[in-house]
Amino acid sequence: MEKDWPPLKDCPQMKYGMINRYMRKFKWEDDPDDETITEYSSDEDEDGNRRKHVYTRSSMKKFLQQVRYTRGYDLDICPPNCLDSPFMLVTSNNLKCDEYQLQLNIAIELLIDHINDKTGKVYKYVDTLKFVDSTNRVFLMTFTAKEFAADAEEQTFLAAVFAPGRYKDEYEVLECFLRPEGPAPTDAMV
Numbered sequence: 001m002e003k004d005w006p007p008l009k010d011c012p013q014m015k016y017g018m019i020n021r022y023m024r025k026f027k028w029e030d031d032p033d034d035e036t037i038t039e040y041s042s043d044e045d046e047d048g049n050r051r052k053h054v055y056t057r058s059s060m061k062k063f064l065q066q067v068r069y070t071r072g073y074d075l076d077i078c079p080p081n082c083l084d085s086p087f088m089l090v091t092s093n094n095l096k097c098d099e100y101q102l103q104l105n106i107a108i109e110l111l112i113d114h115i116n117d118k119t120g121k122v123y124k125y126v127d128t129l130k131f132v133d134s135t136n137r138v139f140l141m142t143f144t145a146k147e148f149a150a151d152a153e154e155q156t157f158l159a160a161v162f163a164p165g166r167y168k169d170e171y172e173v174l175e176c177f178l179r180p181e182g183p184a185p186t187d188a189m190v
Contacts, residue, residue, distance in 0.1 A: 001118055001157075003178040005071075005185060012160040012174035013071045016136050018086050022067045034058045055080040069183035073140045073158045075132050087140075090131040104128060106168045107139055107161045114173045115145060115157070122148045129156070137164050138174065 005011075013019040035057050060080050067075070072087055079085030094100055108125050115123045123145045130142040139161045144154045159176040 001115065001176070001178050003180055005180050006175060006177065008071075008185065011071055012138055012162075013140070016134075016138050018134055018136065018138065019067055019071055021084070022064055026064070028057060029061060029064070031057065055082060070158075071140075071184050072132055072134075073142050074130055076130075086135040088133045088135075090133050095128070095131060100131070100133075102166065103139065103163055104131065106171055107141060107159075107163060108143065110161065110168060110171050110173060111141070111143070111157070111159050111176055112145060114159075114176050118176075124148055126154050138162050142179065 008014055008023075011019075036054060059077060060083060063075070063077050063079055063083065063085070066072075066077065067087075075087060075089050078089050079087045090100060095104060108128070112123055112125050124147075126144040126146055128141065128143045130140075132140040134140070141159045141161065142156065143159070144156050146152045146154045156179040157176060158179050160174040162172040162174055164170050
């Protein structure tokens with residue numbers, strides 16, 4: 001399997017409009033001030049108060065850097081609402097939820113079949129490192145798998161899976177490749 005970043009124009013994150021807006025430089029990115037930004041969402045908490053979201057400019061810059069360097073695969077910061085992100089970081093606690101567990105199991109089964117077909121070898125799933133959901137039903141996954149051979153080392157894969165429904169035949173592997181060493185080339189305006 002490939003261990004290079006696929007061309008940016010071919011990646012599902014661009015085709016589905018998930019990272020396009022982050023490939024340009026925002027005016028505030030060069031501002032050294034770590035201004036705190038407070039937003040109030042339209043949803044309310046249990047007391048009827050609008051939810052308050054507080055971000056720092058540095059957290060927004062960190063999010064942008066992670067999206068640009070990994071195309072959204074390796075996010076470890078929740079996207080600030082003010083950046084209108086389609087991403088939702090799914091934590092290990094969220095993965096315990098029945099719905100996510102079902103989706104994860106279907107995606108992993110499909111991805112292992114995909115890897116086996118592409119390599120002609122038999123792989124087994126080891127662990128999910130990152131699971132990022134999106135508003136357009138594309139999951140971005142970082143996971144480990146290894147060949148069934150006794151002395152095989154774990155390998156880290158990145159994969160995008162379109163998951164519009166609850167059944168395996170509805171899922172589609174959009175891309176799956178070995179995790180490259182360096183950051184993704186952005187071909188961007190930044």
